[in-house]
Amino acid sequence: MALLVLAEHDNAALKPATQNSVAAARKIGEKADASEIHVLVMGHQARPVAEAAARIEGVAKVILADAVELGPLTAEILTAQVLLQLQAEHYSHLLAPATTYGKNLLPRIAAKLDVQQISGIIDVLSPTTFVRPIYAGNALATVEGIAGAIIVLTVLSTGFDASPMSEITTPIESAKELAKDSAGVRLVGRQLASSDKIELTAARVVVSGGRGLQKAENFQLLEALAAKLNAAVGASRAAVDAGFVPNDYQVGQTGKIVAPELYIAVGISGAIQHLAGMRDSKVIVAINKDPDAPIFQVADYGLVGDALEILPQLTAQL
Amino acid sequence: MKLLVPIKRVVDFTVKVRVKPDGSGVDLDNVKMSMNPFDEIAVEEAIRLKERGVATEIIVVSLGPAACQETLRTALAMGADRAILVETDAELEPLAVAKLLKQIVAKEETQLVILGKQAIDDDSNQTGQMLAALLDWPQGTFASKLEIAQGKATVTREIDGGLETLELPLPAVITTDLRLNEPRYTSLPNIIKAKKRPLASLKVSDLQTDITPRLKTQKVEAPQPRKAGIRVNSVEELVSKLRQEAKVI
Numbered sequence: 001m002a003l004l005v006l007a008e009h010d011n012a013a014l015k016p017a018t019q020n021s022v023a024a025a026r027k028i029g030e031k032a033d034a035s036e037i038h039v040l041v042m043g044h045q046a047r048p049v050a051e052a053a054a055r056i057e058g059v060a061k062v063i064l065a066d067a068v069e070l071g072p073l074t075a076e077i078l079t080a081q082v083l084l085q086l087q088a089e090h091y092s093h094l095l096a097p098a099t100t101y102g103k104n105l106l107p108r109i110a111a112k113l114d115v116q117q118i119s120g121i122i123d124v125l126s127p128t129t130f131v132r133p134i135y136a137g138n139a140l141a142t143v144e145g146i147a148g149a150i151i152v153l154t155v156l157s158t159g160f161d162a163s164p165m166s167e168i169t170t171p172i173e174s175a176k177e178l179a180k181d182s183a184g185v186r187l188v189g190r191q192l193a194s195s196d197k198i199e200l201t202a203a204r205v206v207v208s209g210g211r212g213l214q215k216a217e218n219f220q221l222l223e224a225l226a227a228k229l230n231a232a233v234g235a236s237r238a239a240v241d242a243g244f245v246p247n248d249y250q251v252g253q254t255g256k257i258v259a260p261e262l263y264i265a266v267g268i269s270g271a272i273q274h275l276a277g278m279r280d281s282k283v284i285v286a287i288n289k290d291p292d293a294p295i296f297q298v299a300d301y302g303l304v305g306d307a308l309e310i311l312p313q314l315t316a317q318l
Numbered sequence: 319m320k321l322l323v324p325i326k327r328v329v330d331f332t333v334k335v336r337v338k339p340d341g342s343g344v345d346l347d348n349v350k351m352s353m354n355p356f357d358e359i360a361v362e363e364a365i366r367l368k369e370r371g372v373a374t375e376i377i378v379v380s381l382g383p384a385a386c387q388e389t390l391r392t393a394l395a396m397g398a399d400r401a402i403l404v405e406t407d408a409e410l411e412p413l414a415v416a417k418l419l420k421q422i423v424a425k426e427e428t429q430l431v432i433l434g435k436q437a438i439d440d441d442s443n444q445t446g447q448m449l450a451a452l453l454d455w456p457q458g459t460f461a462s463k464l465e466i467a468q469g470k471a472t473v474t475r476e477i478d479g480g481l482e483t484l485e486l487p488l489p490a491v492i493t494t495d496l497r498l499n500e501p502r503y504t505s506l507p508n509i510i511k512a513k514k515r516p517l518a519s520l521k522v523s524d525l526q527t528d529i530t531p532r533l534k535t536q537k538v539e540a541p542q543p544r545k546a547g548i549r550v551n552s553v554e555e556l557v558s559k560l561r562q563e564a565k566v567i
Binding site: 010074075076079099100101103104105106107108109110111112114115116117118119120129133134135136137138139140141142143144145146147148183184185186187188189190191192193201205229237240241246247248253254256261262272273279282283284285296298299300301302303304310313314317318 | 329331332335337344356411435438441442444448449450451452454456459460477479480481482483485495497534535538539540541550552556557564567
């Protein structure tokens with residue numbers, strides 16, 4: 001039995017979420033008789049990505065589909081490439097990270113295969129049975145695939161520890177056929193956060209700010225604390241809507257879902273939608289002026305007070 | 319250009335749902351239901367496109383029990399022209415919804431479908447992408463900005479790293495993200511006007527589509543509750559607890 005994991009990358013570097021998806025594939029493989037995990041890297045001048053993928057523990061083979069047409073990483077052409085790979089070899093499962101990349105791409109592939117995808121799994125109970133959060137994580141559904149030629153899954157990284165990188169490199173094969181048709185879709189451009197910021201979904205510590213910070217400038221206080229803690233900076237929807245920070249900071253039901261060792265929520269009230277994005281953090285600290293803020297119900301340590309006063313003090317004491 | 323906006327009736331976003339003790343699902347008795355927030359944004363965007371002269375007719379469609387008529391009437395009150403209810407009490411998986419919507423697109427000859435990116439009950443985030451695949455149309459998901467001109471849709475998308483802008487030839491499928499727009503409130507005069515707008519009802523069997531479920535939900539449970547936390551009284555105490563007790567710093 002072979003499982004195919006779609007690598008997430010930006011043509012230059014592999015994204016860590018790929019390792020968590022491989023971990024999920026390994027867990028499926030452990031529950032089946034025998035299995036081989038392949039990683040598909042699709043892009044342009046993406047050899048470094050393939051070389052990194054080839055070092056992920058548990059991977060048996062990497063397939064590299066490299067062409068200028070694949071470079072923009074748009075869903076239509078990537079779908080065509082994956083379908084070619086699924087024709088070239090038989091797979092029992094297809095997995096991708098439940099990131100905006102995987103969420104955009106995988107359902108398109110699933111529908112072309114006439115398969116009902118299972119989104120955002122956090123656990124594997126059997127090769128066909130998985131657990132996934134619903135209703136903003138207020139319920140967990142155990143779901144079994146009962147029909148379909150292949151199981152298609154997106155994987156929430158918070159459910160699976162990343163499969164580590166090893167010294168061993170597995171073979172990299174070139175894709176036998178390359179997709180050419182982008183369906184007329186043109187990538188106009190991207191506006192991305194600087195790559196030297198610590199990635200929110202992979203950080204050990206996250207410091208997050210909400211509307212309680214009152215002004216965009218006050219996020220600097222949060223950034224100072226984050227620097228001391230070597231933490232990533234996140235935000236509530238309210239802070240993004242208010243223009244304090246860009247959208248890629250948003251933690252929540254429809255933003256990023258994180259589960260760091262330490263999550264410090266500053267000036268965040270704790271709406272259901274925000275909790276959905278951070279409730280599985282190991283340790284949660286809440287700092288808020290309002291003693292009745294719902295965030296205190298999930299916090300291990302709660303400090304009532306003015307964030308703007310507390311933040312500099314906290315930074316100084318670390 | 320005719321626009322189709324599929325909308326879903328879901329548990330209101332303010333409701334914290336409870337799981338039924340027998341593990342069969344979520345308790346929906348007497349729970350407040352509303353239009354899925356992302357679908358409201360989709361309806362709003364469609365109306366703005368009509369106000370700008372880009373769209374000529376907005377058709378909203380919902381698939382589910384008779385109560386979905388309420389949700390459709392809200393969309394009509396916002397400014398949609400016509401509503402279709404595909405009535406069924408069956409639970410529809412995203413693939414089934416996409417297949418049904420494909421039939422509606424064909425019947426109505428729409429050039430653009432705008433959906434919410436995900437329903438806040440199931441949280442699957444699949445239907446729009448699946449519909450695009452079945453129609454073999456390009457897709458612009460998680461849109462925070464949409465412009466239609468000269469047969470193309472220019473979509474700015476919210477992605478994990480920031481923003482991405484794509485140009486798609488029409489016809490296309492768009493899914494909405496939070497910041498695409500702020501939906502308008504429905505005024506009482508518009509609610510009354512909406513009662514006169516057409517709402518057609520179809521039975522799901524009329525669409526001759528296989529909607530048999532492909533997944534079986536074995537059980538639904540509440541997540542592990544967290545241990546109760548404590549209040550600390552000072553920054554010093556917090557730092558000390560994090561160092562000595564929690565050992566995270």
